[in-house]
Amino acid sequence: MGEPPPLVALDDVSVVFRTRSGLFRSSALRAVDGVSLAVTRGETLALVGESGSGKTTLGRVSLRLVAATWGRVSFDGRDVTDVAEEQLGWLRRRAQIVFQDPFSSLNPYMRVAELVGEPLLIDGVRSRQERLERVHRALEAVDLVPAARAAAKYPTAMSGGQRQRVGIARALVRDPEYIVADEPVSMIDASSRIDILDLLRGLQLRRGVAFLYITHDIASARHFADRIAVMHRGAVVELGDAGAVIDRPVHPYTRALIAAVPEPDPANRHRRRAVGGADGADGDFRVVEGCPHGPLPGGRRPVLLDMPGDPGHFVACHVMSAAGATAPG
């Protein structure tokens, strides 16, 4: 059976940043460490992790906004790893990003019509009428109606949820096939979050847009993504269908992440949460030290392996690989 190529494919991608430390020295920070991941056309893949896990960098690598230090990146079967930026116009149209902060990512001196229409100017859509029509269509697609009224507004006159809709309309106006949504609701009030996530889910289901949904909120990933990839320290440690990852987590880090979620459940109240690692003095916990399975043999990194009896559920854990998990075919 000949499968079509994934829309976005990352093959053993690493990203190393040079950071200055002191006056003369520099050190290397490996933000993404050997990640292979594919986003299928029309799916939502959630990339879940905490700050510093590399999830934002990975999202940007998939858009070629950040260059991969090693590994290959391809879009719709075309390798874009080393293509010059001037040759990437087609990718810039077909792949988009929605930023986390709807307060700082929209120029307060531009009206919504200009903000959403700007990408079309860059694309060389000369006709004012056509631009206006496409802006209105994009605003309607994100439920900012009546579009003409929304288009005349400045973002400062809008709520956080409405501003994020403007950010989404700006991404949609070029009819992309792939959108990286980087923490799209973390700065929005709880009651408006679901609206935005429902909107993104609707765009996925109705228009077939594929999403990389980057989030620290694993509970939201369960309801708004098809698959979940859990990132920790630059690597994907668990990957699978959203339900499988949350109902049958295998990696100790995934388990700790799920246990740390405060759910408003009376049965669950006042419980001390197991957060792995040393509680207290060391503050942040790191699963390598905190892993109940002990240290990694020889310092080798575990690779993602398919769980026996649970196809499509991958885990990077030495203990699991010893238990008979197999590498993906």
Place this chain on the structure above:
Amino acid sequence: MALLEVDDLHLHYAAGDRVVRAVDGVSFVIAGKGEAVGVVGESGSGKSSLANAVMRLLPKGVARFDGSIRLNGRDLTTLSDEAYRREIRWRRIAMVFQGALNVLNPVIRVGDQIAEPLLLDDRVEKRAARARVEGLLERVGLSAAFYGRYPHELSGGQKQRVVIATALVHDPDLLILDEPTSALDVSVQAQIMNLLKDLKEDPGISMLFITHDIGLASDLCDTIAVAYAGEHVEYGPADRVLLEPRHPYTQRLLASLPRLHGAERPRAMPGEPPDATALPLGCRFHPRCPYRFDACDRHPPALPIAADGHARCWLNDREVAGERFETHLPALAVRGG
């Protein structure tokens, strides 16, 4: 006599020729040692203003500040600013501010920062102050060795522990926490919540916990108040509020949360919170309420007081709600357990 009794508190701000009713007739009680009351609300609901009102840290442009705040029976509203500063703020009531990770001075050792009020205000001898601070550092899950560290050497969770130690330096009765974990990752957040649970038990610190996350309030608090447009629309024992909410806003807020387990999809809440300078007549939630009826846009709901709390919603008034009392009110209950 309750530790803290807040009764009909109002804090309004002047905004040009309009008035923002940030806190508008709020009442609650923190009965005693080790009890935590959570105030849950979205931005603009007045929850931070409530904390500032209790701490009497008022911004310029206050148009109205009244009601009563009693601490161990003593009315704080009649105290002069000077007496409040000398006797109450930080000594009896301390606070951890939102975004407090950035309040630490980067060039002073954290131990010295915690010790400062002891040395300056209480003229405690240096050695005694150091011993006390080292004890506090251990109390918040750090070690005495942290005394000599600088803020840049600490992780976010460790900084938050230092900030909490700073608030505990005078051994207060009440600790106000305004979104104490909003800048932290979930695993670190869980650690700080564990610490707060410990402090509730021993030494039995009472807390007013301000948050937008009803999950966190549920985790820590005995009582939950749900703030909406300056009012506490629902108030009661946490279990009751979570399982049998009596206000449609509480119900919709709970229904909008994505749950980890269970297939039930979170449901969006319709509409947006009202403009604080132009509140709707009658019930402030009525424009967004799926259960509204003719009483709702005319009169603000009366407050039927019950042993297990109250809700500012006409559905709770049997005479006004009629048969809706039997049909709609039980429908508000969320899935059990």
